[in-house]
Amino acid sequence: MSAEVWSTPTPAQWLAGARPRTLPAAVSPVLTGTGVAAYLGGFDAATALLALVVSLALQVGVNYANDYSDGIRGTDHARVGPLRLVGSGLAKPASVKAAAFVAFGVAAVAGLAIVVLTGHWWLLAVGVACVLAAWFYTGGTRPYGYLGLGEVFVFVFFGLVAVCGTTYVQLGRVPLPAVVASVGIGALACAILVANNLRDIVGDRVAGKRTLATRLGDPATRRLYVGLAGVAALCVGGVAVLTTPWALLGLAGFALLAPAIRGVVTGAVGPALIAVLKATGSAELAVAAALALGLVIGA
Template sequence: MASPSDWLAGARPRTLPAAVAPVLAGTGVASYVDEAVWWKAALALVVSLALQVGVNYANDYSDGIRGTDADRVGPMRLVGSGRATPGAVRLAAFVAFGVAAVAGLVLAATTVWWLVAVGVVCVLAAWFYTGGDRPYGYLGLGEVMVFVFFGLVAVIGTTYVQTLTWEWPALYAGIGIGALACAILVANNLRDIPTDRVAGKTTLAVRLGDERTRYLFAFLVLVAAAAVVAVAAATTWWALLGLVFLARAAAPTRAVLAGAAGPDLIPVLAATGIAEVVWAISVAVPLFAG
């Protein structure tokens, strides 16, 4: 029977910065163009965190029943390790999605009801990443999902529920956050290329191969840097302070380009997640001040 620490590990807390960063960035944009509505920002954070935990448990369940995690290099998986039954992990995913749905419904009720449709699409995307008969994560489309939902949708949505307006800086911030969220997944899939090939999981990393996947990681970091400049051009040049994230992204980028593999890529995931949070904070703070 899985212990509480096992369930916490199964939730993959190192991935949670990818859920916090877009809400920080989106709220920063809302504060600059109008004003931050903190209770809505808090609800958006609940939605984002719950979706992230939900997709982590859903991936654990779906990969586990397919046998993808039978010979795993990365952190422990509940189903693959046998510490929890598939049914229990599936239930945990549904509970997390339920929490996200409740918080999302409150946001929709206080803004516009079509946000319910956006929430439904988010949950379906989270489940079918590795779930269903033809999971798109096995077709090399995982990075697209992460960029769209944990980048564009999360940042623009956070801004919209607070301002009820379209804002170009939110789009630019969404690109920056999405690029770094993708970089986390790219590093994860780079680590898993050997085992994913054996399991028939054709991720983008498997399609590109080892060398080009490493260049993709570096390219995504550069995209995030360019997005800082775009946000600054559309708001205040003080937002260029966001480029300090490069100091935190430098080490994982060097490790990836130097050929880090297997367990050596696990710290890259955590460092890239921290770089994403630094991006969000250092961009958002000048926007709050402005």
């Protein structure tokens, strides 16, 4: 794309490029991990807030990084879904790349503050791993997001690491309820990505982007989505068994997931899956908030 076709994005377009519909995947693990810490008497407002900043900044960073990397590869030129700044020609690739690294920088500063407050210096290595994983999802010469490993990244970093890490920086340990909760939240975060890749399956195949959805095919990807929802529900039940029956409040959030599951099962495609993506994000946030509330009440 020639330099003269680039325009200057408006603030609203920069916001759209950050893909706010994916932000529940960043907020949910922090709410959940904080709920577990509160149940066990370890709630700390300062570290919880800093953990939220880290998670949100990483999510925004990876969204801009994906926009940049997919845009320069041409993957986004025929994409259905949220605005892509580079693929649509609205922003120079270098500007979007810079925005990604600004977000990563914010995450690094907040993470360093957590390290200073807690004294757990080994967490610096975890922070570096998070940033590298975020960048190489679609960046570099062999991005693992193009090898069908995107769901692994989401499950590990926006499930296991985010939930257990949030609990750890407040409580000083990772109890079993945090691990079980992290599997459930990770499953719902994966469901967001599965819905996204299901929507883009045709365009990704044309562009040579080998996501898990393109590898599994349409029917199996739909079954995977439903299976992830089932795993998440089981994990909410597991947390309730390990802590308090009040944790079952988390199941209320699945009411928001019902329309999304219906859409996936009945064969929604293209733009119809944007509603599925939005509903999945909302459901993850609702499950996390209700679960955390139940844990606080149970405490």
